[in-house]
Amino acid sequence: MLILGIETSCDETAAAVLRDGEEILSSIVSSQVEIHREYGGVVPELASRQHIQNICPVVDTALRRARVTLPRIDALAATYGPGLIGSLLVGLSYAKALAYALGRPLVAINHLEAHIHSVFLENKSIEFPALALVVSGGHTSLFYLPAQFSYQLLGSTRDDAAGEAYDKVAKLLNLGYPGGPIIDQLSPRGNPKAVALPVAKISDGSLDFSFSGLKTAVLRWVERNNLLEAKDSEAKQQHIYDLVASFQQTLIKSLLGKITKAARLHPAKSLLVGGGVACNQALRMELTRRCQRLGLKAHFPSPELCTDNAAMVASLGYFKLKMGQAAPLELDADASLKLA
């Protein structure tokens, strides 16, 4: 069975063709990073306009690379939430139109579930129960999965998402956009213990996350030390490396703390990690190490499947279709769709 997946929930226009939910025949991602860079973050109106321009060529390229023509597609899968409403509408409407014109079923995909599912594309032997952490530019959520495709929400961010914190810290230090990969690269040059930053404590003991205090602490440190006004020098550069290394270390510490607590409350065999921040080298290393101590096996997708892509959407679409979960064509996009 050939599935065409479409993903446009944020700022990547993506299309992929998969055979039987597992074999990636093509996966095309058109990034809008260049457009949003000058604003240091995604501008929703620009994102949806760009999706409209990109969607046809991206789908055409995905079909061509997979060496298939549209009539051979057996089903469509598209993200319908959560995300930016204008962006979601472009991909979902396009997929609906194709499904209608071709007379093929449409499967509507939850973006968070797709990020979790991306782990299964490369690993067939994941044991349950599992914990799943989605860490991206728009989301930081932790789930308990008693079995595959079954989700209980344990916690989510009360303010900024982890990736958003990376992007905002990089913006305030004029390091560029998106901030995650840049800070990932620069951090090894700094001392992660150089700047003491707070790990948010949530007093009700919940498994929720909070990163806005950490971002503000970075801002205060920059202001107190007049970091941005200082003349360019090796010392200033080193301060920046130390600061981003300390920021990253603190953010990872906060994630490790919640995973540890969740694993004690909800014993599991695996930890699945998805979303753009799951590309982070230090996070991958430290989570793997912590999970070993907790008796969990940590699973990360390869980097191109961590960030937004349509292969995860098409793959999940295949399994949903097998479970009889095709969507009606009247289905609307839902910007604040929940997974559990």
Ligand code: KG4
């Ligand atoms: O999953 P994604 O592509 O889009 C959303 O669903 O939000 O995630 C994008 C986010 C951005 O905030 C970006 O800075 C972050 O993932 N990111 C990283 C890394 N690569 C991307 N954060 C930390 N380290 C990285 N290597």
Ligand code: ZN
């Ligand atoms: Zn995402």
